Amino acid sequence: MKLGMVGMGRMGANMTRRLLRGGHELVVSDLNADNVRQIASEGAIPSSSLDDFVGKLGKPRVAWLMVPAGGPTEQTVQALAQRMQPADVLIDGGNSYFKDDIRRSQQLKEKGIHYVDVGTSGGVWGLERGYCMMIGGPKEVVQQLDPIFKTLAPGRGDIARTPGREKMSGTAEDGYIYCGPSGAGHFVKMVHNGIEYGMMQAYAEGFDIFRNATSKGLPEEQRYDLNLADIAEVWRRGSVVSSWLLDLTAAALAENPTLSEYSGFVQDSGEGRWTIQAAMDEAVPVDVLSAALFTRFRSRQEHTFAEKVLSAMRQKFGGHVEPIASKKTA
Secondary structure: OEEEEEOOOHHHHHHHHHHHHOOOEEEEEOOOHHHHHHHHOOOOEEOOOHHHHHHOOOOOOEEEEOOOOOHHHHHHHHHHHHHOOOOOEEEEOOOOOHHHHHHHHHHHHHOOOEEEEEEEEOHHHHHHHOOEEEEEOOHHHHHHOHHHHHHHOOOOOOOOOOOOHHHOOOOHHHOEEEEEOOOHHHHHHHHHHHHHHHHHHHHHHHHHHHHOOOOOOOOHHHOOOOOHHHHHHHHOOOOOOOOHHHHHHHHHHHHOOOOOOOOOOOOOOOHHHHHHHHHHHHOOOOHHHHHHHHHHHHOOOOOOHHHHHHHHHHHHHHOOOOOOOOOOOO
8 A cells, every 4th residue: 555654753753664574565754854865765755845745645545653642742743734635645653642543533523524543552662562552543544544553563473372263253362453433542552551650650669679689678588689680581491471571671671680771760651641531530440550650750850848848757756867868868
């Protein structure tokens, strides 16, 4: 198929490469002309502006966006909508908020433009591994785009088939699914990322326990000088906690067991917050996911005023002595 890709960052560029390898024809656009030239040298059709981009697409046009969520996506959707025609398709493959998808799909429907939301997981490894995709939008339009999704997806590979799946149809085993109407794809991807936060936090806390097993506050016979890289590696082999996240952790610890090049400052990209909000709207308790998100907030601060209040109360009611604050953190 012929389609356009807007956004030649790490994921957008690699998705373009995977589609080119699969025999698709790609028109590409990016604010950085060097990014466009680079991917054009690998077989894509370059464009110099959104007008040029839309003009080089076949009809009905298919444009896939891989730009940062929020303002950049909103601006690009609106700009393309002004240039596209009825029966054209606009795909948002970034990490947009599902409620924004619902609003945009309704706006574009008035113009006769189809809007498809695709929650895309795979990161920088997707070029070789493929991309797991969770798709929302008009079902008949999604079906027409199947050749694109099939090329981007990992395929069945060598993963053992889940018992009972042989009686089921669909594309889940190939690495992509149709989730439902507009917003459903990004809703599923949102919760996927919320779960990811929880899994990452569980690993992080476990390895922190190992790291501090030599604490002088422990009885000497209970102190252990553990090889964290080896623990991560052995868990990759037959353990019930094995996962790709553990694979990446093992690689990082093999490179540097102290992780001294990392500050411990952890960002969140929005999906964790939206997951907690969805849980609140549904009155669903999410103790692990919310704690994982709040830990990321905490990682960006020195000792908070709340912690100072706690320390003061402990000292006042029980005479508990805390370490004196340095001038930097006082």
